[in-house]
Structure formats: C-alpha cells, structure tokens
Amino acid sequence: MESNKKYIKYIINWMDITKNDKSTLKEVNADLLNSQKENNENNSNKLYLIKTIIDSHMLYCDVFELLTEKKYYEAWCKLERIEINLISIKNNIEYLDTHHDYGLQFLTNMVRNWQMLYPYKIFLSSREIIHELQCSICHTQRSFLDNCIHEKGKLYNGQVCYDEVTKFEIITFDIVSTPVHKYSVLFPKSGDNNNYQYLDLVLNYVKSTHQIFSVRLLNRFFDNHHGILSPDAPCPCNRSMKLYKDCCLKRKYIYIQHVDLSFPTPLNVPAIFQ
Template sequence: MEIKLVTVDDTKSEQIKRAIELLKSEKQAAARNGNEDKANQCWRELEGLELNILFIQAFNNLKSKCYRQAWIEFEQCEIKYLFISKNSTQEFLNTSRLNFIQDKVVKFQSLYPYCLFCSPEFKVGYYSCSICGHKVRPRSRCEHKKGMLYNGELCLHEVHEMEMLGISLVTKPVQKYSVMHDDSTLDFTLIESLVSNLDDAFEDWNLSRTKMKFPIERFSRVSKDHMCPCKSGETFGACCIDKNEVEIPHIDFIFSKPLPSDAETITFPY
C-alpha cells in the first residue's frame, strides 16, 4: 500500500490512521504467535512512519515560526532515529527516508541560536530491564541488550528510586529540550530565510559554511562593548573595531531548485 506523506494534512489523513492501527494490530498478533521477525518488522515500519510524521510536524512549526516546538520535535526525531537505526538495515533507513530526515535534523539544529541549556543531575537507585524485569547490576545482567529489539519491543533500562540532586547550566546537553533562552530575544533569521524557500519537509537542500568580509562601516550599530561580529569571543572594541574590514561567519544555502533572483541576495545580520 502506497501512502502519501508529505504535508501536515497528510499526517492527519484517514489512510495514515488506518496504516498505524494496522501495523499495531499486526505487531501484537505476531508477538503473540512468536513470530519475532514479523513483530520486529512491524515495529520498524511503525516507528519509521511516526518519525516521518514527527519530522513533517517540526518542519511545519518552522514555517509557522514556532521555533521552540520544532526544536523539541527535532530532538524527538533524533531519539527515534537512534533506536530505529540500531535495529534496521541501511536499505530500510534509506527507503523510508529516515537517513534523509536525520541529515536534515542535524542541519536544522545547527542553525538555531540556542547555546545554553539546563542539565538535571540525578541519583539512581537501580535499573531494570524493560523486557524481563531483571535488576541490572554490573555483574548481573540479563540476555537483553539496551536499545535492541525483542519480539517487537525495544529493550530499555527503567529507572527506580531516582533522586534529583541539582541542575547545572551546560552548552552541550544530554537532553536538548531544556533550553535556557527567551526566544523573543534571539535571532532566527537563518532558519526563517531557509524555510521561506522550501515548499515541503522533503525538498532537498544543503548548506556551506564560509566567511565573508564586510567594510567596517557596515557595523556602525555594533557597540564596542558588544561581542565582536567575527565570533572571536572578544568584545568589538578589543577585536575588530579598528580594522578596515570585518570577516564574519557566512552560510550559503544550496537548493535543489532554481530560486528567484531576489531570493539570492545576501542577508546582512547587523
């Protein structure tokens, strides 16, 4: 059965709902009958379908300028992809568009201005296997491996007796959803510029990171106490203020289609 799945409207169609329910039903039946290969394949198909839907929703949120919600959904895409990729062939990841999605998720995330996150610290009493319930100890483990698939179910280590110890501020978080920024104070120009030229979530595109030089006069609105536009980490007054030109990071977006001439102009960020 061929399924059209490109737009948000497609994700809400009766065809998609029926496909999801059918996969769930077939997975349960296969698991009951001990047909592990069939149960695992249904799990892959179901998770792959849900990942496609999640990616489309995230793209739609970018279009709607709901950047924080899209960021959260991109992280969920990453997590789903991690588990699916551990239990799938490269052929499946390619034909189900999951490798495409993962590539674009990473690139979308790289365009976000987020740089500060909170990271909770926990003390865990013990873990147990989600498949058999075995209490996981350093020298006492069951036959199930974390992240692997067993009869249509993913093996996870469930947390018990968890105690929160504190919260740290980090730049490279384990959980990316914990953003410590007020979006209204941030510049999302790069993402806005990109998605304004994309018609749907599965249109191919790429980016190239370079640097461009601009005359110092272009930076008249930058205070000497502000961070230098060259991204050196120093203030403008201590870095490039006395130079004739300032070299700043630049991103070229590469599209799979020709763009109108007015869409190819350089957006100067200062």
C-alpha cells in the same frame, strides 16, 4: 504476511506519507500488538520499524507546518523526536530490506539542516546519582558487575530495550551548550526573544514539505575587531557561551560564524548566505 507487504510498499513510497495518515499508523500498531501477543519476535520487530518510519515522516510533516506557522520551539521538539526515532531504526535496521532507503537519509539530512539554523545556545541539564536501574524488557536490575541478556537499544518482540531508572538522586542542574535532551532550551522570563532570521529566510524559499536544501556552518576570520561591543558581551564568534573577553578578544583574529546554504537549483538567495 500480506499486510506487511502492503506496509513495506507504503514506506518505500515515503514521499506520499502525510500528517493525515493516522489510520495507516493505527492499523500498523494494531498488527504490532497482535504479533507481540503471539510472540512472533521477527515480525514484531519489523512492524515496530515500519511504525516508527511512518511516525517519523508524519512528524516531519508536522515540523514543516509548525515552522511555517512560526511555532519554532514546538518544531524543535519534534525534530528531536525524529532524531530519537532514527537512532532506534538504525540500531535495528537488519529487520528490513536495506535495498530500500525508506526516506531515512532525507529525514537525517533535513533534521540536521533545520537544527543548524536554530539560534538556541543555552540549555538546562541535570546531574544525578543513579542508585538503581533495571532492564525495560525483563526488569532485571543492572549494574557494572551484573547485567542481563538484553542489549540496550535493540528490539525484543517489538519493544526497544532501555535502562529504566528506578531510584536516583538529583545533584544539580547545569547550564550547558551541548545537552542530552535538546528540548531543555532555556528561555528568559520575558519569553522567547531568540532571533529566528535564518529559519525565516530559508522558509522564504522552501515551500513544500519534501523540498531539500543543505546547510554548512563555517568560520570566517577577520584580522581586526571592528564594531565589537563590551568585553562582557557574548562573544560574536557564536562558538560557545563564553564572553567576548574570555574567548576571541585575546586572539589576533576574530572568527565569525558563516552560514552556507545550498539548494539543488539556483535561487536568488540573500547576501547573508553568500
């Protein structure tokens, strides 16, 4: 289809996509709905991927703007939305010409880099007993012994197949460090008291949406425990939610997290990153 060629050209030139391209996204969505009505499965799946790629780049533009406005949690939630989009695209990429990247590697790297700079360590996670669930495509009930022909995560006529929970029972809510849903950050009643120094420092140098950088989190160890406070304080190694007495206090060495930041061109980066 001619419209598809136009859209493909659009996502190949992904660096030109901005948060103001809502009209193009609306146009793709309208074509997707028409294709679904005609049961043109291959075309519908292709249009879904095009739509999701455009949406992901627009979301990233939103993320960068929110970060510059110091709206850290809102940006964090949108980073997770991009991450979810990227999973759907990866699971169904066979519907697009894989000779092109469409900016997917850029999004994958940059979402990871920004997330690594966040100070969030504690999240809320629920545990449930699932009594009934069904396929989102054909609405057939699923179980360990019975299933339908649709594969979770795959596209069917422009719709992603997922498990639709119809009956469940919440057992408990747990505090975790590796959540299923990253948006479930725990904040104290007093508000957001997190230290966003790493984000702020990077934003001193990243001035445009598509400027790239890379982050590595390393552990450096010290052979003494100078300047460490109460054993009941959070462990300064920052590797878990454990208290100092339950983590590094009993070790000969204490491991301190080190942030290694790289830009494609040399910059005068503060010593905290050196």
